[in-house]
Amino acid sequence: MVKLTVLYTKPSNPQEFDRYYKEVHTPLASKLPGLKKMEIAKVLGSPFGESDYHLIANLYFDNLDNLKSAMSSDEGKVTAKDLKNFTDSPVQMMICEIN
């Protein structure tokens, strides 16, 4: 199994970010072909205090081919294009293989 991990840094307006993420972005991402599971985690902090991050999303796929197909699909393009509508700082993405 593989996953796409998306790290969102703290937005300037967390309330508006959360609203948009829930109402618009999550429904778009849910339509990705081959998506097996989506885990959305709110960052509460770090063990040492504040964290630079606000949200971490993990999108699971059966294999790397399926993940890549999802990202290059029409749904993937729409989801990626939507990022700029609610983020005002860089978004980090990692493609991971689960051991």
Place this chain on the structure above:
Amino acid sequence: MVKLTVLYTKPSNPQEFDRYYKEVHTPLASKLPGLKKMEIAKVLGSPFGESDYHLIANLYFDNLDNLKSAMSSDEGKVTAKDLKNFTDSPVQMMICEIN
């Protein structure tokens, strides 16, 4: 449910990192009291090329109290102290609440 997300940046010696992580660090972390699930993911790259990260670990607990208790337990202290034995760059940790 909550989780501790640990981001490891690329080590200078990935092979030795992987060996130590599997043979020593994972068995230590597995003993954390209250640990429900551990997911270890190898970073293959980013959708845009190379990633700064090498590995992402997610350690799941039933709730925030259990996570904090695990971190302050003897096993937690041993696991945290072990980080310096195989990492040569900063390790980022986030405490997250799963929505």
